[in-house]
Amino acid sequence: MPHSTGPSRALSRRAFHGSLLGLAALPWAAHAASGKPVLLGIDAEFGLQNSTSAQAIELGVRIAVDQINSAGGVLGGRPLEIVTKDHRSIAARGIRNIEEFAAMPDLVAVMGGRFSPVVIEQLPILKQSNIPFLAVWSAADVIVDNGSKPNYAFRLSLRDSLAMPFMMEQASKRGIQRVGLLLTNTAWGRSNRAAVDKYSAAHKLPKVVGTTWYNWQERSLIDKYNKLLEADAQAVLLVANDDEAATLVKEMAALPKDKRLPVLSHWGVTGGRLFKEAGAALKEVDFSVVQTFSFFRARPAVLEPFMATARKLGVQRIEDIESPVGVAHAYDMTHILAKAIQLAGTTDRAAIRDALEKVKLHDGLVKRYAPPFTPTRHEALGHDELLMARYREDGVIMPVQT
Structure with a gap:
């Protein structure tokens, strides 16, 4: 054994x-x-x-x-x-x-x-x-x-230098021209910021209109989110794990519908029970996540x-x-x-x-x-393995047809 x-x-x-x-x-x-x-x-x-x-x-x-x-x-x-x-x-x-x-x-x-x-x-x-x-x-x-x-x-x-460019590409495919970054204040968050900077140096769109940082185990992220909303972001690129993402989703769901931006998330959220933690709020937010594989x-x-x-x-x-x-x-x-x-x-x-x-x-x-x-x-x-996914009504992670 x-x-x-x-x-x-x-x-x-x-x-x-x-x-x-x-x-x-x-x-x-x-x-x-x-x-x-x-x-x-x-x-x-x-x-x-x-x-x-x-x-x-x-x-x-x-x-x-x-x-x-x-x-x-x-x-x-x-x-x-x-x-x-x-x-x-x-x-x-x-x-x-x-x-x-x-x-x-x-x-x-x-x-x-x-x-x-x-x-x-x-x-x-x-x-x-x-x-x-x-x-x-x-x-x-x-x-x-x-x-x-x-x-x-x-x-x-x-790897972050694949994930963030792919998420930027997916935002662009959806007609999104302005994104805000909501990043964890760790080496992982900084790695993702560097990946976005490199991508932005070679691409005009989508434009990064703001970046906000949060610390691990913060109990609220709505102030960071609102700063991106005020910067006129059309979507949020999120680098978080399941607990912080659940906090954000629940706070966003409490906002008026026109204040709920699409969220394109790094895959740390799928390493925990986001679906359970966020509950019914997840149905109220346009939330997708990058993956490398789907069964x-x-x-x-x-x-x-x-x-x-x-x-x-x-x-x-x-x-x-x-x-x-x-x-x-x-x-x-x-x-x-x-x-x-x-x-x-x-x-x-x-x-x-x-x-x-x-x-x-x-x-x-x-x-x-x-x-x-x-x-x-x-x-x-590499890039060819990447896809976007969403949580199904029963919590199963399903690939998005793009």
């Missing part, structure tokens, strides 16, 4: 009972793995109230690990085993977690969670420890563009074996999957890591880092990666 040093609410919510039997997904063995485990760490915000992102990442990893181990594991029969640690969105905890991961023999990589500010604070200890860091949610550019040579950070996720658009040839294993872990329908991008990214990244371990032929972290740059092909849920990474590109996703 996998180690766990932090809470794992995804497992309690879903019926993970009995042994995990999965599908034969990898070609190098035909029997279940039973040797000495190879460890994969997950460091994420498991204990953060109302958060679903860490649990989504763990679910994606567990589905992939079940398939890999059922097919014989790695390195001639060694199973992958998961070790979870909870940083609760607190950087100091995250740094301590990386130190503890680094001391574990046979731990080959750490997969990170949603919060870019935590990951940014972890970068020095990650560099010192030479642990391959697999970013499957955090979007700040500097996580991968960190200046390290060799670079141990690999991302299969959105409703997944290719059947990849989705069907994924769901066959997911059902054994208690997930019966794609509509039951919370924070879907986290699940899909972690699932694909785990399979890519397994291929890199095979290429390396060892649990040596430096060898696995090098091998991640040499995996030639993976046919994943999100896309066909050919290749996932190269020595000069540690970003697996």
Whole structure:
């Protein structure tokens, strides 16, 4: 059974009972793995109230690990085993977690969670420890563009320099000429501001007419929103997580209809229970969010074996999957890591880092990666994967037809 040093609410919510039997997904063995485990760490915000992102990442990893181990594991029969640690969105905890991961023999990589500010604070200890860091949610550019040579950070996720230009493009397609930015006063917010500035230098529209900043856990955002309204913004580009977004949505819903601007949101809001937190107010606001993936658009040839294993872990329908991008990214990244371990032929972290740059092909849920990474590109996703989505009446995140 996998180690766990932090809470794992995804497992309690879903019926993970009995042994995990999965599908034969990898070609190098035909029997279940039973040797000495190879460890994969997950460091994420498991204990953060109302958060679903860490649990989504763990679910994606567990589905992939079940398939890999059922097919014989790695390195001639060694199973992958998961070790979870909870940083609760607190950087100091995250740094301590990386130190503890680094001391574990046979731990080959750490997969990170949603919060870019935590990951940014972890970068020095990650560099010192030479642990391959697999970013499957955090979007700040500097996580991968960190200046390290060799670079141990690999991302299969959105990045801010893709997200904000895409949101600006989507606003323009809707005929919006003036936008206001409502940003979190963190490294993540500043990363997004830099991405908008770069986009605006090359495009006349939409024009940014104002920027307001809020601090984490502020109880009201309406004064920041009203400043953008007074600046004559026609829409708001929001960089927030679910709790702040829910606060904003409820405050906007209380305004007259002609004062409720469309909101185009970064995807941090889908890492928690925005639909539940915002309640009926969400129906009163034009709210859309950028995503990299939707299970409703997944290719059947990849989705069907994924769901066959997911059902054994208690997930019966794609509509039951919370924070879907986290699940899909972690699932694909785990399979890519397994291929890199095979290429390396060892649990040596430096060898696995090098091998991640040499995996030639993976046919994943999100896309066909050919290749996932190269020595000069540690970003697996690009503009072509981006889409806008909305919350359906039952809270399911659905892609928007554009």
